[in-house]
Amino acid sequence: MDKSRRDQFLADWLEGSFAGDGPSEPECDEFLNELKSDPEFRRSASRGLLVRRFLAQKQIPSGGFTEEVLESLCADSSETLSTAVITNLQEARRKQQRLVWGSVGLATTAVLAFVVLWVFDSTVGKRNSQRQGIRVIAAEGVGTLDTEALRQGKPVQLRRGILELDLDGKARVVIEAPASFTVVSRLHVRLDEGRCFAEMKKGTSGLRIETPSGDAFDLGTKFAVEVSSSKDMEVHVFDGTVEVSDGTDITRLTEGQGISVGDSGALSRLSADSSRFVPRVPRSDLKRQPLLYWSFDEGTGDTTNATGRDPNLELATGTLMSASPDGGGPTWVPGVVGAALAFDGSSGWVNTRHPGISGDQDRTIACWVKLPDERQTTVSTMVGWGMGKRNRGLEKACFLESAQSHPEHPEHCGRLRLVAGNRTMGTTNLRDGKWHHVAAVAMAGKHGSTILLYVDGQLETADRNSEPTSLDTTTDHRLSEPIQFGRHLFADRMLLRGAMDEVYIFGEALSGDEIRQLIQP
Incomplete structure (x- = not known):
């Protein structure tokens, strides 16, 4: 054998x-x-x-x-x-x-x-019913899933996307690609590589996440496990208690605690970081309507109107602003649907009086953007609002932007990024002179927000290795800025060079299907 x-x-x-x-x-x-x-x-x-x-x-x-x-x-x-x-x-x-x-x-x-x-x-x-307790709840961007291997308890390779499973109605696990895992039984998952978020139904316990470096045993909680390519294991506890076995000793972790177990058995303590894990795959809700929507279809004038279900729509009317005393500013150009607004990177942006979404509420921002094919030494902010201080390390704002070219990371140039509690960056370079549909979904978490990024309707492989902070946007402080387009809120000279169209803001975490519906003309 x-x-x-x-x-x-x-x-x-x-x-x-x-x-x-x-x-x-x-x-x-x-x-x-x-x-x-x-x-x-x-x-x-x-x-x-x-x-x-x-x-x-x-x-x-x-x-x-x-x-x-x-x-x-x-x-x-x-x-x-x-x-x-x-x-x-x-x-x-x-x-x-x-x-x-x-x-x-x-x-x-x-x-x-x-x-x-x-x-x-x-x-x-019990044998005849063991595999019946495993059910796929939702999947996003996984492509073809080997459901036969999943059903038979064989190893599954998840090369892209996110998979959410129900185990026996007692546990829910979310596995993010790239990952290699096996659902051994209804309350036993073997994770050979990748990230896994797990939550037990209230009043239940007994889930086991097995890894090459040790096991995590749930005692009724929310927690996550990550196994690196070198087979090191990290366990993060967000609620309740987890017992971690490295094969010799047992370590008990409670809320906010984490541990790293090296391949050699070396242990080190760490703080739980939920921003590195996807807690759920957002589900579609056909009743969802945009909180705010700017079509930019006016095609003329110095204002752009918003529609949506927000009770203060009049505050969302956008005014075309100029940074130059000689005039200038955003210009009307043909867009993906109707008209769009073009920004020259030096003289204009769009300002509203709407404070934006505050606190730790889930949100989705989506729009079309066209950026010139050139290297950029500063960020290009598309949409932003909230509070911040220059050079003070204080950010309680929400930005959707493309990253700048950096000497240490030239590959970051043009990648989609959302700053909302933490900084999450995608992989696609948007700077190719073409229209792209971009979207960011931010989900609040007690120990850090989780962000999903989409480019042209496809889920991006995201870099979430930033310092975790909660999704906490401040909109009622004297330093808070209202919703603006084409301008970094706290650096006046950082203006967008490119074009924007069809901007949506939702007060919920949209599913991938809902985001793809926004792309349709």
């Missing part, structure tokens, strides 16, 4: 996730022989099993699960347990003809006794 199949077999037994009538007799015999002949495999099996058993009983040995503790536990009542195993298996054979394990003598290791006894109790009468 090869190592991957052996490990899968053990996981299936522990979780009770065998399909149909269970494994064949030869496969059972082969697995038993592996346990008898491989001391390392026995130790690994005992560690995983004992940790699960004690966590289920909410009993943690003093000092954690050290090798000495494991050996002591395994040595206790070995003969009694082995005898019990034989009796139970004989009864199982009479009830289920397929469970024929052969001779298991009193010399069988104590860990095997633990494994078989625990699995027998947890799997009889």
Whole structure:
């Protein structure tokens, strides 16, 4: 039995996730022989099993699960347990003809006794329904999903997009590409690489996220796990309690805490950062209407009107502004739909009196933008509002912009970026002289906001490695600026060079389908 199949077999037994009538007799015999002949495999099996058993009983040995503790536990009542195993298996054979394990003598290791006894109790009468508890809730940008592998508990490669799953109606997990994972059973996910957000239904617990560097056991909470390409593991707890096992010790984490487990077993504490994880895939709601919408279809004059469901629409009327005493400013040009506004980067922007969305409310900003094919040494802000101070590190504002060319990161030039609690950047260079539809979805989180970016209706692979802060936009401070187009709020000379059309602001997190509907003329 090869190592991957052996490990899968053990996981299936522990979780009770065998399909149909269970494994064949030869496969059972082969697995038993592996346990008898491989001391390392026995130790690994005992560690995983004992940790699960004690966590289920909410009993943690003093000092954690050290090798000495494991050996002591395994040595206790070995003969009694082995005898019990034989009796139970004989009864199982009479009830289920397929469970024929052969001779298991009193010399069988104590860990095997633990494994078989625990699995027998947890799997009889349940096997036919185990995989039925796994359901896809939503998916965004994943392309073709290997649903057969997902259904059969085989490894799944998620090369792009976000996948949200329901596990047995008790847990919800969101996996973000690039990721490699396996839904081993209804409450057991193996994450070999990638990011995973998990939330247990209130009053439930028991979800296990297994990684190459350790396991995270949920005790009723919201948490996230990340496995890097080097197989290091990070666990972030946003609510409740999680037990993290590195194979030797157990570390208990509570709200706001996190831990990093290196491949060598080195541990380091960290603060929970929800901005690096996607907590949900936004769902479509056909009743959603824009809070504010500027079509820019006037084609003439020095104002542009807004429509929408905001009760203060009159404050959203835009005035074309000029930074030059000689006049100038935005000009009317043909747009994607009707007219659009062009900005020359030196003399104008559009100002409104509307304060914008405040606090930590979810939001979506979308528009068409055309940027010239050139390198830019400053950011190009399309839409922005809120409070900030120059050079003070104080930002409680919301900006949709394209990034500047930076000597240390020249590849950032022209990439879409939203600054709203944290800075999230996409991968597409918008500076090609063509119209692109861009959108940003910001979702509030207690330990940092999460941002999704779209270019031409496609979800971007986002860089979320900025310092986490909450989605907190201040609109009622003396330093707060109203909604403006084509101007960085706190740097007067940073004006947009390009064109804009069809600007939308929603007070909700739109789904990918809803964003793609905005692209249609």
